[in-house]
Amino acid sequence: MEEPMAFSPLRGCDRCPADDSLKKYEQSVKLSGIKRDIEELCEAVPQLVSVFKIKDKIGEGTFSSVYLATAQLQEGREEKIALKHLIPTSHPVRIAAELQCLTVAGGQDNVMGVKYCFRKNDHVVIAMPYLEHESFLDILNSLSFQEVREYMFNLFVALKRIHQFGIVHRDVKPSNFLYNRRLKKYALVDFGLAQGTRDTKIELLKFVQSEAQQEDCSRNKCHGVIGHKGPLSRPAPKNVDQHITTKTSVKRSYANAQIHIKQGKDGKLIKQSKTVDIMSRKLATKKMAVSTKAVNSSMRDSARSCPAALTCDCYGTDRVCSVCLSRRQQVAPRAGTPGFRAPEVLTKCPDQTTAIDMWSAGVIFLSLLSGRYPFYKASDDLTALAQIMTIRGSRETIQAAKAFGKSILCSKEVPAQDLRTLCERLRGPDSANPKSAVDPPGNTGHHPAASESTDHKAPHAPASPAQHSEDSLYKRGSGGGRRHPRDRTANPEGWDSVPDDAYDLLDKLLDLNPASRITAEAALVHPFFKDVC
Template sequence: MFLSCLLMEELKRNPGLKEDIEKLYEAVPQLSKVFQITDKIGEGTFSSVYLATAQLISGNEEKFALKHLIPTSHPLRIAAELQCLTVAGGQDNVMGVKHCFRKNDHVVIIMPYLEHDDFLDILNSLSFEEVREYMFNLLKALKRIHSFGIVHRDVKPSNFLFNRQLKKYALVDFGLAQGTSDTKIELLKVVQSESQQRSCSQNKRHRMTGNRATVPPELAQQSVAKPAVRPWWSLSQIQIKPGKEEFSGLSAQRFVFGERNFNIKSPHSQQNVTVRLTKQTKVMDVESKKLLTKKKIVSSKTLNNGTARRGTTTVPSNLTCECYATDRVCSICLSRRQQVAPRAGTPGFRAPEVLTKCPNQTTAIDMWSAGIIFLSLLSGRYPFFKASDDLSALAQIMTIRGSKETIQAAKRFGKSILCSKEIPGQDLKTLCERLRGISCAEPTANELEQDSMHLTVSEENKKEDMLIPQTHEEQSLLQNCSLEHCHSDSKTEISMFTVNMKGWDRVPDEAYNLLDKLLDLNPVTRITAEESLLHPVFETMQL
């Protein structure tokens, strides 16, 4: 009775909630037999999360989190996420799964509910000891999933639930997870293989043969109006082992990775596919003609210089491009194979190797994200990085870690970075203490200087060039991240008293040493989750 009253009040405050709940019950009728949905507690691009209660056999009520995946989600992705939760979840602060309900292309994952605090609400009230425990438990969860060869790819505070009162933690949302080369999650291997095939298919579209552009055979076949063929890994064949509840394997009518749904059954669907693909082919033809024109000019130049023989049909790979460190792309670069690399994740938490499209990405990208969380906890500022695009994000990282260090690290994974001005790296301890109000020393003139800089990020062999537009040094970064210094003596005194009471005046150097290792620009030498848990800052904590 009390629960029903709460539900009625919530529905009055949020009229749209009732409609959303009714739609979910209609899409998956099995839910109404088991759960009473009371609230929507989360909503993202690929899913919505609801709070529900269920009557147990013992007579007690238990709360659950119901994750409703959008119908256009790739079926293989859904199955891979479920396998991550069932294999790696349920212990070491990794969220587990209770059940899975499916009706047609609607899938609802049932997980235990952990009532949690909002990260931004508690950030500046946490003591250093609480921060230390938070990081220890986050790294414990990362060690767990990394041991199974799972790369989470979206580690951030909202995906690491924290109940401050109960001291409980849970790493959630494996919708963007990928597998390492030796992953133990079988479906992640299939996802990775499928992604590689898609990348190869995209690269083929940029291949030039002889004096004319060739359209890939698979694209030419698709442009003919024929029924779409279901791939072998369609989830009508991938079954989730049923249990006592009424849920079964997943099946869907799509095979696109959360993008356009070309295979929805409708009278006009097949016609739309033909039109889209035909238009794409026409655009490709126009671009190919432009490229061929530029290519002929380049070929004639190289022939005159004696650097190419008559009859050469492709642009030599060892030619030096004409656009390096400029704001344009030359024909030589246009003729090269397009680089495709995973870049899933949340802006502000992406590692340097993700921002620069490094194809070989490992669990180290999760450790970088953990380092960004640690940086926010130590500085009391969230979000710390706030950039509109990947290149601006890379420039912001350079204002903290330094341009020279970034350039050296980039060379290790096949990239070169040009910077118009050398930017020194900052001392992480000094930065965090000043932002927390522990040290209110006035910043130097060099720190406050605002200079625009232009960066060109490219592969070391000059295959790809990207121009980073204008960005700023530390002062601009602090403004973008909503960073504030002490404004008055009285506020400073209160702030100092508060942090002293919570141990922020006694933060050990080991904490900043771990932060430095987590924010190592080189993914190869970046500290792992297992190594982090053995760091001296966690010496008194037990695994």
């Protein structure tokens, strides 16, 4: 028999006064915190007060916060503006590069533009048009199939636009692609992690790549990349003279970008903080080297004596052999949101192109077709790669990795799943109570063991990752908890006959080989969009 309950469950409109008081207290604390943040922002950048009325704080990310403000226009009406406040520790070149992306590529084709930029000391605020939008999780299972087609079409319009300028967004996800369902308006936002291709037209992105390389090299003691002919971007400066030339070039490129910044008393954007950042980085690297020198000395000695021709013999064991210890760390960007990273990012491939954005778009499409969001969630890159294998197949993943110079070992062969069967099963009759992430058919809670032989070994990759929440700068509402999508029966139009073209496009987006993955330009003319204009 069950133990008697100490308290009877609440029914109907019965409310606990303590709960109401707690909610009111939490709300007051939150409001006071937002009010304090707004006051601090106005103190840091006082020129904002003369232009805007800051109403609310609508988003907070790792590197910035976003506020909702209004500007009084000459006609007498108010215009809503989104103010993105970049944290003072952000690198000046990175800030300038983000601004250049917005000014050069933004403002059309579903890419967010910039209206103004304000600066005071090391505080930078970017003013952008505000697009009222819905939460992807809230509307996921109420979208008609036609709305899904329009959503993906407009996402590819935005990606085609930025890819034409050689911009790799690197963080494509629903919270960075705003959607106003009523007005049918879209906007790709947040270029804070963007990098450039080899032929990028955004000059400052070339220096962003160079800075990232320098940081990775300092962290890995400039070991470089093994098994590849050259790095993705231009090499880091080798001496002081070259470094001074680079700084001058950055300032000149920044001036040519015609980004109008209201300055404070201390001058230009790219000046003092860059030197401070480089010095702090060197100091941190030096401290790290000193602290780890004594611990790792014996390992390094054994690694140096290891001939390069020997093969690893520690796979599947509980030890790390000297061959693996002697391998140098990969230098490759791996920015982005867990669950949306492409295989070439997870395996630290140094030559990353706009194809990584197309993979992320494919994951979004996978969520739309299956009704599950987030579809993938993993606590680390190895688990994420194993999760991809459960959908795309282990043999296919291994073969694709070879194409871009990586070697992956898998302890169990997992067949590729049929995408239509997978999505229809996940979106089936029980979708009224969906899961947050996919648990593939036949999966018993463990993914195949996978390891990248050039970097690390792991005999097991359990599928017990922590939930990840969206790190959105444009989140709406105050709820911090996870919510389940609504039942698809709210709008079943078109879902009873999803065409084969949809899954053909999905298959091309989730191509494990970035070289053959479909481009945004090619996706727009795919038969799936034949009736979309």
